[in-house]
Amino acid sequence: MEINIVQPLYQQAYREFKKLILTGQISPGEKIVMSKLAEQYNISRTPLREALRQLQTEGLIVQDHTSMKVVELNKTDFLELFHCRLLLEKEVIRMIVEEITEAKLEKVYEVLMESNDAIEVGDSFKILELNTQFHELLIMSCSNYQLAHLLNHVRSLLLIYRANINQKPQYSKEIYHEHLEIYNAIKSRDVERAVEVIEEHLKNDQIRGQSVFE
Known part of the structure; x- marks a missing residue:
């Protein structure tokens, strides 16, 4: 892990461990041993504990009364979460079309262009980050905070599934092209088209995600 003197140590550790999980270097279901990680990455317990707490908040790490481990993939959970996401995101997109500013749309477009560049060089972790950022920029434009908060929670739990999807270049x-269609529909302020393309995107994502369990 490269140490960045500007960024707090726990944030550096959080980003590094998140990358290890999402790239499969730490496997689903694998136990997290703090002493081992502290020694391996030469980091003290306090920033390590905070980094793991953030990963736990995102649903990438779970803890019971005996141990802490990386969340395991479960098809039933996946399908239930996707059903929730579809219902929530369709409602959020309706509001976004009318509420998002042109300045925010410019940022969304910049993220799309960065995504295309990351695809060209095959940086799967960067692609995942930018895909996440694409949706987050849109969701932050929703004036209903509680609705946006619920959607973000569901999306964070699906992160490990989306990470597996991003391991396949064709996906x-x-x-990227589906995100571009969503952007164009919102840019045109076409509510029905935006709902149509977000629903198509999420259904395709569900199909792509189910391949993880086959």
């Missing part, structure tokens, strides 16, 4: 291109 990255598909997702």
Whole structure:
């Protein structure tokens, strides 16, 4: 892990461990041993504990009364979460079309262009980050805080599934083009088209995600 003197140590550790999980270097279901991580990455317990707490908040790490481990993939959970996401995101997108500013739309477009560049060089972790950022920028434009908060929670739990999807280059291109369609519909202020393309995107994502369990 490269140490950045500007960024707090726990944030550096959080980003590094998140990358290890989402790239499969720490496997689903694998136990997290703090002493081992502290020694391996030469980091003290306090920033390490905070980094793991953040990952736990995102649902990437779970803890019971005996141990802490990386969340395991479960098809039933996946399908239930996607059903929730579809219902929530369709409602959020309706509001976004009318509420998002042109300045925010410019940022969304910049993220799309960065995504395309990351796809060209095959940086799967960067692609995942930018895909996440694409949706977050849109959701932050929703004036209903509680609705946006619920959607973000569901999306964070699905993060490990989306990470597995991003390991396949052909999916990255598909997702990029679907995101571009969503952007164009919102840019045109076409509510019905935006709902149509977000629903198509999420249904395709569910199909892509189910391949993890096959």
